[in-house]
Amino acid sequence: LLQLKPAINVIGMVTSAENMPAGNASKPGDVVTSLSGKTIEILNTDAEGRLVLCDALTYGIDNFKPASVVDIATLTGACMAALGEVNSGLFTQDExxxxxxxxxxxxxxxKVWRLPLEEDYQDLLDSNFADMANIGGPLAGATTAACFLSRFTEGTPWAHLDIAGTAWVGGAKKGATGRPVPLLVNYLLAK
Incomplete structure (x- = not known):
């Protein structure tokens, strides 16, 4: 992208999480406070990536005041189950x-496929002990993950790309695919 010299400012943030056991690791039932101040009940410790990503969204929006945000994450097996390795999941309420x-x-x-991000799904994240839970239960996992992230982007045009099924291939061609770099470069050049 630097070689193409687009006439826009682009800020990239890399967040990562590793789900490792330790004496101080999160466990089901814990309540943590996000950078935004919102509290989150941990119902599933395998949904650790969204906890890091929500803080990155808060930090990026608060500090850089972007015109738009597109987050990219290998977030859910549910998206992979829905779309396989062909389409990345696209979630946004901004038409x-x-x-x-x-x-x-x-x-x-x-390729992307737009999946629902409707208010009706937000209730699946309700918690009796915190502002929200980190998962929404066994149904609509990719959508509830996007709903969770949306709670940290209010007022900013935002989209989430779930690339769990498209980020890499297995077998004899095992490795990273580079997706969604072509999509993002074309999106930025059209700005």
């Missing part, structure tokens, strides 16, 4: 942003 990303995806042949 203009959805159109821009879908157009960039089509142009770059870096």
């Amino acid at each position: 203009a942003l959805a159109e821009q990303l879908q157009s960039a995806a089509k142009y770059s042949c870096d």
Whole structure:
């Protein structure tokens, strides 16, 4: 992207989490406080990536005041179950942003499929002990993960790309695919 010299400012943040056992590791039933001050009940310790990502969203939005945010994560097996290795899951309530990303995806042949991000799913994250739970239960896992992230982006045009099924391939061609770099480059160049 630097070689293409787009006439826009781009800020990239890399967050990562490793789910490792330790005496001080999170456990089901813990309540943690996010950078935003919102409390989160840990129902599943395998959903640790979204805890790091929600703080990154808060930090990025508060400190950089971006015109838009697109987060990319290998977030859920549920998205992989729904879309396989062909399409990345696209979640947003911003129609203009959805159109821009879908157009960039089509142009770059870096496929996405828009999945629901409706208010009706937000109730699945309800918690009796915190502002929200870190998972929404056994149903609509990719959507409830996106709903969780959406709670940290209020007022900012935001989209989430779940690349769990498209980020790498296995077997004889094992390795990273580079997706969604072509989509994002085309999205940014069209700005």
